[in-house]
Amino acid sequence: MTCSKIFSGDLPELTYKIINYFQNDYSTLHSCILVNRLWCRLAIPLLWENPFSIGTGNYNFIKIYLNNLEDDLKTKLNEYKIINNSLPSNLLFNYLKFLKFLNINTFILYVEKWFEVAIKKNTIARPNNLTDICVPLFKIFIENEINLYTLEINVSGYRNFDLTCFDKILELILKNTNFILNISNLNLYVSDYFGNIGAKNLLSQIINLHKNLKKILICYCNLPIYQSLLISKDSNCSNSLNKIIFYCVNFITYLDKIFEQLNALESVHIIYCSFLNNSFIQQIINLTKPLKLKSLFMNDEKSESNTDESLLLLLQKSGCYLENIEFGNSCKLELEQQIFESVINYCKNIKFLRFDSQIAFQISSLTENIKHNLNYLSINDDPSSVKIRKNSTLLQDLGRALPSKLEYLSLNLFIKVNDFMIFLEDSQDIFINKLIIIQRGWDDIKNII
Structure with a gap:
């Protein structure tokens, strides 16, 4: 019923x-x-919240947006035979109002793909460049006062897009400041290898305009464009920004000032950043306010090799906030074991854990301390010569050490059949929503799964 x-x-x-x-x-x-x-x-x-993310290869939805063009621009595009008047003047929905997520680079790429398909069908005259379409279309978004949740800007040297078009869109945003003021999430992807100084300057101005920013994602950057946003006492977001994600970021300076200045900061996420060294950690330890470090991913070649025992002090200081952690072959074995022990002692709220199996002998102690919150567990193979013996010990203990419920468990190991059967027997009462097994050894385990 x-x-x-x-x-x-x-x-x-x-x-x-x-x-x-x-x-x-x-x-x-x-x-x-x-x-x-x-x-x-x-x-x-x-x-229609984020149509530019739907990878179906069908770009015809752009014609719906183009239907909102002014008559003179619509007439111009009609001359190129790339749009027509087949759409009704009054559509059933105001599709523009539904747009909540926008990546400027993806927007340009989708318009370019749609344009390529359109001109293949018509061999007559065409617009001089992509800007003739993208800028008027983006102006439609601004004039219709769309209320975006997230704006993504990718300023990098390896993206293949029309730089003139990109600059024109940034200039258009600066001329219509209301468009940027109330966006909650601003994602910035900035590469050191990108040489367009004009675009970087425009981006700095856009950052300074923002008033109610709640989340910022900074990627591939050691440039000072972030500093005016995060450090200035007059920063518009000092009392609104509550989440920062650093991904593959190289800069080191002023991070202590950033964290001291942001009054509403609730979570910091550090993922594969090369600034994770003694200098940075010491800045954090000396903060007068707690750093709510929620994610710390170090298992990558980007983590500097000179990260030493000061990392243990970081875990001691911020471990109570930590929810997601990854560590392993970027650390020496002795230090890795100490990290593991620090996680056991200070990090009681871990939800996501990824580590190498060379320290797996402590798995029982770890899960006993964090099993109430642990939801995602990933264990990777130890590249050392005694990997098979260590993997055997791990599998024999793992089934009894797991919490009663896991959303995700990934095992990338050298697995022997007998050890795997012990694991399956011990874990049969555990609910695992997604189990990923990658067999690095030679035993055939498919028949017993």
Whole structure:
């Protein structure tokens, strides 16, 4: 009875919750459109929140946006035979209002792909460059006052996009400051190898305009463009920014000032950053306020080799906040064991853990201390010569050491059949939603899974 009411539209609130669950399942959302008017009305906004991320190869949705062009621009594109007047003047939805996530580079790329398909069908005159289409189209977003949650800007040297078009869009944003003011999440991808100084200057101005920024993602950067946003006492986001993610970042200076200046900071995530060395750690240890370090990923060649026991002090100081941690072959074995012990002693809220099996003999002690929160566990093979013996010890103990429920377990190991059977026997009462087994050895374990 309830099911029939959902499909007939008699329970709109419950139907909304169900459809919202399929937010990133685009094929299911397309099916929902066909059920009835209510389901269509609920599914369409989700499909149009981030249409530039849907990798179907169909770029025709751009014509819906182009339908909002002013008549003179629409006439100009009609001359190129790349749009037509087949769309009705009054569409069923205001699709522009649904847009919540926008990556400028992906936007340019999708328009370029759509343009390439359109001109293949028509051999007559075409616009001089991509800017003739992208800039008017982006202006539509601004003039219709779309309310973005997330804006992503990728300023890097390895992306193949029209730099003139990119600069023009940044200039357009600066001329219409209301567009940027209330965006909650600003994701910046900046490469040191990108030589477009003009784009970097424009980006710095955009950063300074932001007033209510809540989250920032900084990638591949050791440039000072972030400093005016994060360090200045007059920074617009000093009382709003609550989450910073550093990914593969190289800079070292002023991080202590950044953390001291941000009054609303609730989480810091450090992922494969080369500034994770003694100098940085000492700055953190000397902070007058606690650093709410939620993620620390070190198992990568980007982590500097001179990270020593000061890392243990960092875990002691911020370990109570840590939820996601990865470590392993970037550290010496002795230090790795000490890190493991520090995680046991100071990090009680771990939800995600990834490490190498060379320290797996402590797995029972670890999971006993963090099993109430642990939800994702990944164990990788130890590249040392005694890997098989250590892997055997790990598998024989692992089944008894795991919490009663795991969302994700990944084992990338040298596995012997007898050890694996012990693991399966001991873990048969454990709920594991996703189990990934990568056999690095020679024993055939497929028949016993």
